[in-house]
Amino acid sequence: MLFLWALQRIGVEDHILLGFLITAVSVLTIPLVLAAVRDSVGEEAARRYLPVLVLAPYAIWTAVSLDGLVAVLGAAAIVSGLRASRRRVRGWAATGWAGLAGLLVGVAALFSYSAPWLGLSLVCVYFARRRASLNVLSGVGALLPVLGTKLLGFGWSDGLVAAETDYAARVAPYRSVLWWSAISVVVVLLAAGPPLYASARKLRNTAMWPFLVGAGAAVVFSIAAGLARGGVEHAWLPFFPWLTVAAVAPERPGGEPPPAPLLLTGIGALVAVIVEGVLVTPW
Template sequence: MTAPQTSYTDRVEALAPLRRRHDVLRDIAIWLILLVATLTLASVAVSTSEVIGPATLPWWPAQNLSLHVTAGMVVAPLTAVAVLAAASRPAAARMSWNTLLVVSYLASITWSAALHTNVEPTTMSTATPGARSAIALLVSFTGSEAGLAITVIALSCLAVPLTLVAVKSVSGPVAARALAPLLILGPWAAWATLGIDGIAAAACAAVLACGAVVSERKVKRADAFWGAAAAGGLLGIAALLSYGAAWFAVSLLCLYFARRRPTQILVSAAAALAVLGLAAAAGSSWPYGLVDTYNAAIGEIAAHPGQLWWLALMPALVCVACGPAIVESLRRFGTSTAWPLMIGPLLALMIAPLSGSNPERPEYGWIALCPWLIVAATAGTKRGKAVRVPLMTAATGACAAVILMYSG
């Protein structure tokens, strides 16, 4: 007889939580280093460029040394604590899917409103004609600054439940539920409610949510056709609100390609072109507007070379605004089931010009990228696999957002 041996499986299972905790702490440390590097880079830009300063950096910590306590400074920490406490309870896992979407939406509204409500009633010179028309319509419809802020926040926060719908379709309900705290407490919420950019982000989320749902295997024939047409129509509307939304067409294409839906590719493309064609017939040509905006940006950079700082600042700011979850998400990109949702935003981050072309205020079109850059943080390689809710990661990002709000 031999002595009983200890199972290696037991040892591995015992070490797994420690290993996961070590990975989480490493990701948080990497993100904090990136945060410090971004603030340092911004300090150098402020001291060496006349067009980079507190007026163009609303998140800049040193722009106001006096502390004015506002209601948001109290509501934001309480909201973060409530979301994290609720997500850590077993009842959160038993919550119905529709209830989760509603609760996530309401919590996102509270978080966004607490962080920032100073909505700009104007658009930049580089905005699309559709964005100018949309903000003018909202201003006339709401009739007051408070009404405009509430409307923009309510529309912008639709990006949270729409992103959850897309992740559930692509990576399963477990990954979507685990992602909810990260989306609700995203640091990018401080920028999402500054104007039309947050609404454009919600439109981009609607494109991928619709495309993901209608391309599922159970959706066939007429439902698949009209669903793809709806996704294409939403893509056209999103492009009319933001030139950067065109990059989400790459994600939609990859999503259809991965699910072997060639017909839906053609239908969505035709629907998107039809929307842009109708806009052109009404006197708003999207391609000509894009060319004019590009030429204007080049001219602005030639007149103010200090704008080149935004080429380095904006990608760094995107990563900072995503929170620590972006580190794990980018590491899992190659093996995650959520890669079709990430490919378009990643290309936009690496290729699209992200520099602000207005010396007075930078562009915030990159807000639409943030939710999609972190979706792989909980989307594993197998659907239905157990996933730990990244509470520590969500808490770190929320704390950083609150600290920047207090110091800004």
């Protein structure tokens, strides 16, 4: 709300202009995710993953939701964590990058209550690279925005409870948990597209598994807890890019990365066009 208020104060009031601005910022997720892939498994894999990101079906929801900004903050946090945990990065440089990673997660948490799940990816990255001590630095960084807003009068945990109470009173009684959870699973399949299957099948063959842990845990928890009852097509924008990163993983550990899955990506892009052409969306 403060972000939209700030835009209004500087003169951005036209809805079309606002949509273009949000989209322009949200697509920064693409180079950030590619930077994370390159840092983890090399530039060749990142190049082959590019079409999967650019033509992802969930792009159709980017312009209509502020969750695209959460995706940018989360991706930047993961990239910072990867920089902090590089083998040759030590001392103040590692401290700064790890603190920045946590700070970005904390700011993202002020935009979305589901954003802290991406912090789980950071934890997995640090343990996978045997730099577990960086968790402390990132944890402190994540607390700074939350504590700062607390001093200004907004309690993050109080807001979370209030949001859950509002959800329980306004949404939960009128939407069947089984029916809407099933719909949410279908949304994931449509939004991530066919590369999701390739990613899930080869997850254990890649060093990018920490990215899928945080994103996958967020999606699974939301569905299992009965919280996924509408709106997930944009609420999960911060997680969709990480669910398909293993699509360019080798068929066996340590093998050569496969070619870009252009056929699967093309099918996903076609699905996006069909969804946008068939469904009558409120925007």
